[in-house]
Amino acid sequence: MIDERFVLDLDAFGPDGNRITPKQYSRLLGRARWLDSRGHLLIEAVYTPEQAALEDVDYYVDYLLTNHREGLLAFCFREEPSDEDVREALLNSFAAVREIADGASDLSSWRAKYFFSTSSYERRVTESSGILGGGDLQTIYRGLTRVPSTSRRCYGAIGPRIIDLLEQDGLDAEEEALIRGCAYTTAVVHANFYVAQKLAFEQRSGVLEDAVHVRLDDDWQAGGIWRAERVEDADHYSLKTLPATLPLGLGYSETAGVAAADVELAVAAPELGASQLSFTGYLTKRDRALGRLQLTPEAAAALAPGDVDVRLVHDSNRDGMSVERDGNHLYGIEWPWSCHPGIVLRCNIESGMSVVKVRTEPAVPPIRIDGAELRFQTNEAVYRHEMGLEELTAAEKRSAPSLTELIHCAFRTGGRDRDGARELTLSELASIVLGPAWRPGDTRSIAEALAAMGLERDGAAYVWRARVTRRTRVADRSLLEAYGEARPGRRLARIVHRHSVPMHLRRLRGKHKRPHPDKVRTYGDARRQYGMHGVLIEELPPGYTWVEPHERGGAGEELTMSQLDAAFDGDEEESAEEIDASVRDQNALVDP
Incomplete structure (x- = not known):
C-alpha cells in the first residue's frame, strides 16, 4: 500500500470531454474533499506484486482487458479475438503512438514514456x-x-x-x-x-x-x-x-531484504564466483505471454551493459536467443509449450555477465497436482495460483459471505462513532477483516470494494452510514444485505438472500378474489408436475391462486421501491396473530 498522487487532465478528451465549469472546478478544489487544492487526487493505492512489476502500458492494457474487454478494438478483427490477440493489438497500437512521438522534431521524452515540447523545456532552463x-x-x-x-x-x-x-x-x-x-x-x-x-x-x-x-x-x-x-x-x-x-529498485530491496524478492517470483542466491551469479525464478502465465524472464535486483545490477543473450536448456531443447532488456526484465524469450506456469527456472549469469543461462530440471517421479502430471520441477503454490486451482467451488462461494458484507459488518461492529455514522481507515478495516497478520498487498481487494461502495472519505478514514433512502441504488445486493443481516426475520432478508420457493397457494386480496380460469384448469396438472400431489389439497379453493416454483433473491433481482419501503417499514411487519392465522390457513390447504 502506497500513497499516490493522481493528476486529473480535464482536457484529455478535448474541450467538450467533460461538463464541469471552471467555477465548479474551483469550488471543488476549495472544498478539498475529493481533490486537494492543486486538483490532485491523493489516495492509498494497493497493488499486487504482479501488478507492481508491470510497466505503465502493460498495467493499462491489463485494466482495459479486465474492465472494458467487450468490443475492445473490435474493428480490427473479422472474427472474435482472444484476449491475447487483443492484448497484442493494444500493445502494438501504443507502440505505434510512441514511434510517431519519437519521430516528432519538437518533442523530447523522459524514458520514452512521457513526451513534452522540447522548446518549452529549453525556455524553462534558459530562464535561470x-x-x-x-x-x-x-x-x-x-x-x-x-x-x-x-x-x-x-x-x-x-x-x-x-x-x-x-x-x-x-x-x-x-x-x-x-x-x-x-x-x-x-x-x-x-x-x-x-x-x-x-x-x-x-x-x-x-x-x-x-x-x-x-x-x-x-x-x-x-x-x-x-x-x-x-x-x-x-x-x-x-x-x-x-x-x-x-x-533497479535497490531501495526496495535494501528495506525489504532478500526475502522480498520472492514477491517477484525470483529468489536471489549468493554469488558463486567472480564470473557467475545464480538465482531461481518461477514462470507465470504473463511471463509466457510476454516472452519475459524476471530478474532479481542483484542479477539486474550484475548484468553487463549492452546486448544480452539467453540460453534456454529445457528437456531436449538447447536454444540461444538475443533478448531486449528493460529494467528487471528480459523480453523476447520463446518459451516452449511444455514450460508450464510454476515451472522452476534455475538461472546463472555468466560469460562476462552478458549471458543468462536458464535451465529446467526433470521431476522424478513426475509431480501430480489435481490430476495433472508435471514432468519438471514445479513450485506447487505458484502453479495452483496461476491455474486458478485455489478458487472455491460454486456452492462454497454461494454460502460464504462476500467481502462487501464483511466490510459492512466491520463498520457496524468495529467502526468509530461519528455523528450517527461509522468511520475506519483502510488499515483498521484490514485488521478486522483479515486479522492482525495482514500484509500491505492483501488490502487491494478491500480498497477496490470500498471504491465500489462509494463511501465518503475524510482524510484516511472511510465514512459509512447505515441508511437507505429513495436515492439509494436498490439493485445493490450487498448494501441491502447489510440491513437484512441485522434482522434476519424481516421481509428484506427473505427478498435479498437467494433461495428456492416451491409451488404454493396464495390468497387473493383486494377486488380480485377470484382466480383466473386458467389457474383453475391447470391446477391439477401443476400439482403432479411440481411434486405437490398429496401435499396441496386436490382442488383449488375459492379466493386462492397458485404460484409456480421459482428462486428469489440474489444479485440478479431488481427490487421496487415499494418492496424496499415495505421491507423497512415497521408498520408493514406481520404481527404474531397474523403469522399464526397465516400458518393455520396454510395448514388447512395441505392435503391430509
Missing part, C-alpha cells in the same frame, strides 16, 4: 531566475547528489522536492499555477530530464567528482526517486557501468 527555471532545477539536482556525512547512501523524490522548494516562502499565484493540475506533471518530467542530462555530462565516468554515484532507483513513485551513494573504490564499483536512468 524564473520560477522552476534553470536555477531552481540546478538546486534540485545538487540536492539529489548530496549524501549526509552520517550515511553511505540516501534517496530523494522529485515530486516532493519541487513542492518543498516552492513552499519555502509561501506560494504565490504564479507558483501555485506551476504545480496545479497537469502543470505539476510537466514540472516533474522536466526536472527528471534535467537531472538525467546533468548526469550524462558530470557522471561520464560513472561516478561524480566528489565520489558519489547518482542513479534513478524508481521511475514510478513520487514522480521519480533518485539514489545517491558514496563510492569508496570507484575502479571496482559495479553500478557505474549501468545507465544512470535504468531503475
